[in-house]
Amino acid sequence: xxxxxxxxxxxxxxxxxxxxxxxxxxxxxxxxxxxxxxxxxxxxxxxxxxxxxxxxxxxxxxxxxxxxxxxxxxxxxxxxxxxxxxxxxxxxxxxxxxxxxxxxxxxxxxxxxxxxxxxxxxxxxxxxxxxxxxxxxxxxxxxxxxxxxxxxxxxxxxxxxxxxxxxxxxxxxxxxxxxxxxxxxxxxxxxxxxxxxxxxxxxxxxxxxxxxxxxxxxxxxxx
Amino acid sequence: xxxxxxxxxxxxxxxxxxxxxxxxxxxxxxxxxxxxxxxxxxxxxxxxxxxxxxxxxxxxxxxxxxxxxxxxxxxxxxxxxxxxxxxxxxxxxxxxxxxxxxxxxxxxxxxxxxxxxxxxxxxxxxxxxxxxxxxxxxxxxxxxxxxxxxxxxxxxxxxxxxxxxxxxxxxxxxxxxxxxxxxxxxxxxxxxxxxxxxxxxxxxxxxxxxxxxxxxxxxxxxxxxxxxxxxxxxxxxxxxxxxxxxxxxxxxxxxxxxxxxxxxxxxxxxxxxxxxxxxxxxxxxxxxxxxxxxxxxxxxxxxxxxxxxxxxxxxxxxxxxxxxxxxxxxxxxxxxxxxxxxxxxxxxxxxxxxxxxxxxxxxxxxxxxxxxxxxxxxxxxxxxxxxxxxxxxxxxxxxxxxxxxxxxxxxxxxxxxxxxxxxxxxxxxxxxxxxxxxxxxxxxxxxxxxxxxxxxxxxxxxxxxxxx
Numbered sequence: 120x121x122x123x124x125x126x127x128x129x130x131x132x133x134x135x136x137x138x139x140x141x142x143x144x145x146x147x148x149x150x151x152x153x154x155x156x157x158x159x160x161x162x163x164x165x166x167x168x169x170x171x172x173x174x175x176x177x178x179x180x181x182x183x184x185x186x187x188x189x190x191x192x193x194x195x196x197x198x199x200x201x202x203x204x205x206x207x208x209x210x211x212x213x214x215x216x217x218x219x220x221x222x223x224x225x226x227x228x229x230x231x232x233x234x235x236x237x238x239x240x241x242x243x244x245x246x247x248x249x250x251x252x253x254x255x256x257x258x259x260x261x262x263x264x265x266x267x268x269x270x271x272x273x274x275x276x277x278x279x280x281x282x283x284x285x286x287x288x289x290x291x292x293x294x295x296x297x298x299x300x301x302x303x304x305x306x307x308x309x310x311x312x313x314x315x316x317x318x319x320x321x322x323x324x325x326x327x328x329x330x331x332x333x334x335x336x337x338x339x340x341x342x
Numbered sequence: 343x344x345x346x347x348x349x350x351x352x353x354x355x356x357x358x359x360x361x362x363x364x365x366x367x368x369x370x371x372x373x374x375x376x377x378x379x380x381x382x383x384x385x386x387x388x389x390x391x392x393x394x395x396x397x398x399x400x401x402x403x404x405x406x407x408x409x410x411x412x413x414x415x416x417x418x419x420x421x422x423x424x425x426x427x428x429x430x431x432x433x434x435x436x437x438x439x440x441x442x443x444x445x446x447x448x449x450x451x452x453x454x455x456x457x458x459x460x461x462x463x464x465x466x467x468x469x470x471x472x473x474x475x476x477x478x479x480x481x482x483x484x485x486x487x488x489x490x491x492x493x494x495x496x497x498x499x500x501x502x503x504x505x506x507x508x509x510x511x512x513x514x515x516x517x518x519x520x521x522x523x524x525x526x527x528x529x530x531x532x533x534x535x536x537x538x539x540x541x542x543x544x545x546x547x548x549x550x551x552x553x554x555x556x557x558x559x560x561x562x563x564x565x566x567x568x569x570x571x572x573x574x575x576x577x578x579x580x581x582x583x584x585x586x587x588x589x590x591x592x593x594x595x596x597x598x599x600x601x602x603x604x605x606x607x608x609x610x611x612x613x614x615x616x617x618x619x620x621x622x623x624x625x626x627x628x629x630x631x632x633x634x635x636x637x638x639x640x641x642x643x644x645x646x647x648x649x650x651x652x653x654x655x656x657x658x659x660x661x662x663x664x665x666x667x668x669x670x671x672x673x674x675x676x677x678x679x680x681x682x683x684x685x686x687x688x689x690x691x692x693x694x695x696x697x698x699x700x701x702x703x704x705x706x707x708x709x710x711x712x713x714x715x716x717x718x719x720x721x722x723x724x725x726x727x728x729x730x731x732x733x734x735x736x737x738x739x740x741x742x743x744x745x746x747x748x749x750x751x752x753x754x755x756x757x758x759x760x761x762x763x764x765x766x767x768x769x770x771x772x773x774x775x776x777x778x779x780x781x782x783x784x785x786x787x788x789x790x791x792x793x794x795x796x797x798x799x800x801x802x803x804x805x806x807x808x809x810x
Contacts (some may be wrong), residue, residue: 121357128456130357160454161517163358163525165532174532177358181446181455191455193357206532207540221487221724228727235724256723278722 120215127135127319128189131309132213133301135257137329138234139171139199142259145288146220147178147194150298153291158333166279172198175210182330184321192302199234208241214255216305217242218297223258223285253304257284257297295334303327308327352633358528362391363451363459366523369397375515376400383508384498386621388462389451389516394428397459402564404465406442406493414785415482416441427462435509440465443475444497447509452722463509466500568627576620584613623773629778636782638677641804643708643732644669646680650687651706658695664703665695672731673710677806684780687734690799694738697797709733711802712784730805732784743791751789752777776801 121130135143151162160179167173171308178194195214197207211217219238220229239249256279258272267275269285276283282300285292310316310323348353360366375766376387410416423440428447430438433448444465451459474494479487500508515657591603598606605649626636657754658665676683687706694704711733743751752773779799780787791797 126456130359132357148695161521163521164528165525174529174536175358177528179454189455193359193454195358202518203536206536209356209535209539219724231724232727235721239721256721265630270670270721275727276721279724280720281723283723 120213120313120314122318126189127187128191129184129315129321130191130193131305133192133287133298133305134211134214134217135194135196135220136207136211136234136238137197137199138222138230139201141199141220141222141227141231142286143171143196143199143220143235143340144151144176146218146257146259146286146294147176147196148296149195149288149291149294150180151178153295154334155227158182170322171200172196173203175199176191176207182326184319185327186264186320188319188321190321191328194298201233204237206246209227209244211238211241211247212245213244214242214247215309217255218301219254219256220288221256221258223260224263225265225267240265243313251308253282253301253308255284255297255301255304256281257286257293259286259288259293260291261285261293262287265270299331299334305315358524359456360453360520361456362393362395363389363446363520364391364395365395366527367397367520368523371519371523372398373400374540375519378511379508385463385466385500385505385508386727387512389418389459390428391459392457404442404444405496406444406490409489409493410442410481410485413482416485419477419481431460433457441475441478441481442494442497443467443471443478447505449509449513451516451520453511453517453524458520461512463505463512466498467494468503469499469501471499482620504548533619557600572620572624577617580613580617580620584610584617587613587680611661618781619771622775625775626771626778634682634779634782636682638678638783638806640675640677641678641680642675643673643734646683646687646733647706647708649690650684653688654691654695657692658704661695661698662700663695663698665691666703666705668707670707670709673708673732674805676732676781676803678803683783683803686776686779686801687736689776692803693772694736694740694797697740698738699740702796704739705735705737707735707737709735712804713804731802732805734801734803735798737796739796742795742797744793744795745791748789748791752787 120132122128123130135146136141139340141174143284147162151159158180160181163177164172165174165176175198176196180192180194182190184190195210197203197210209327217238219235221227221235242249242252256276260266268334272285283306284293284297284300286297288294315321316323329330372389376389377400379385379387380400380402387398388396388401389398391397391606407420410420412636419441427438427446430436430448432448432450435447437445437447439445442465444467446462446464448460448462450457451461474487474491481484481489542559587606590598590606591610620751625634647667647669651665655665691706698704709732711731712728713731714728777787780803783803784803785803787802788800790800
């Protein structure tokens, strides 16, 4: 996170992590499409080859908090392909929260696991504690055949601590929910760490309700 | 402070942020854009960075300004108004006027929610203005109304709505220019950073590997020395002890009386026990140091169970114990070291036969099972996925163990009743070796027992993985 007291500006970095072709960029594209233009900036795609991200995608979202505070969320994706690990680690630098986008297809189970372990490793490399780092998991591509059933996912989800969301990012389903879940978790984590309420008078409940309200309608519209 | 980086100015790669326009935008390109705007609309355009640096300037000297500067009062009034325009840093577009009645549109350039600069459009006369402002004529007594009127006539006149459209257009173009420049900038920065990071990673790995290699060589030497010492220094004399007691027992050195024979046999038996203990200790130390080599192969559980059962049949028959083998059909192959997995099962069956009284039974069973790994809860939804496995069970109708002791039976040298070593033999190391061998195979071992009813051990080993 970056705080600029003079400009009354808070910048939060959120990273979409996951195995290759799990739909990280699609998530950002869906958010960009669903969120009003005065909140979302232009979606920047840095270097792609055959539709595969080489460096990262970047989507800025800006919210005005109470008292003239500008809260800027910067959403990044990492390149999923195994060989781009150095780039992934760079993009993960200074992340305040992470959404792990998993591919729901059973055949992708191992790829999901490997990407998750790789994320934990890269978090540690960046001096971020994976245990306390705000994390949500999204199971994308729920509409494809050969996916784990909802019941099975729910059962497995109960074993973990992190919130689990189901999505079809291509249709925009579940994308806003995932983002809101991540924002909620991240903001509360940052509040506990930096007392933003005390320093800026930015009440977490009020601010998050505000963000939810601004985006909640988009989520419903996508259903 | 690592995550609370206060802004220091300059581009921050980890956030992909820009603070000032001129960090990314090429000044030449900016000047060209302003120049073409000026030519198209005949309106002066100036672009400032967030810190007030003039980055691009396309304007024409207005004759009214030139005339005003010929007088002291006119020059001062004009300078005051123009300074106010240059200093203005509004958060939304504003219109500022000057003494001539002309106006300037000051428009912030906002990028990623942050003001990175501003542009100033003008001066121009609002098309709606009809008369020369009185303040202008009073600015200096030397100003002649006729000349003022003439000079003012050459100033561009623009409707408010038109000016707004032009400003919006320029804002759109600048936004695109900043976006493209930003992307190009980030791309090149990322290229460099990725290469650097890749190199750093490689160098770090190489040095770690080198250190690990050196240390391994050293450890290997130490281990070899230790094992050689133990096996040689302890086993050699022991072999002699066993050998000579054997010879005495066989009567090679002459007949022994009954008491002597008993003593010699005790030496022989205890010697064997000591040899077994040393061998077990070697196993244990290898397992604890992690130098025990597990060489997994794809094994058929049915074959394995039958093999082990065959070994213990004579001992069981001697004690009139029923040794029952029950293998479920269609079991998956397990990936395990054949020698070590036989050691695990043999140890359990040996114990079962040992602790089961005459006429009892021992069951050796193999069934399909499921395992879930990833126990710490983090990412369990992804990691704790069910895996096929085989559960080997060894059940006996023996003396059993009190439930309070079950958690400790895998500790080295622990036996439920200290006397059992003396009564039943054994080193007290068997189960701790079994446990460590099972762990080394990525398996689990469970025990259930009831005093007087018998004990049941279940070893679960995962299915062999495909591929390399």
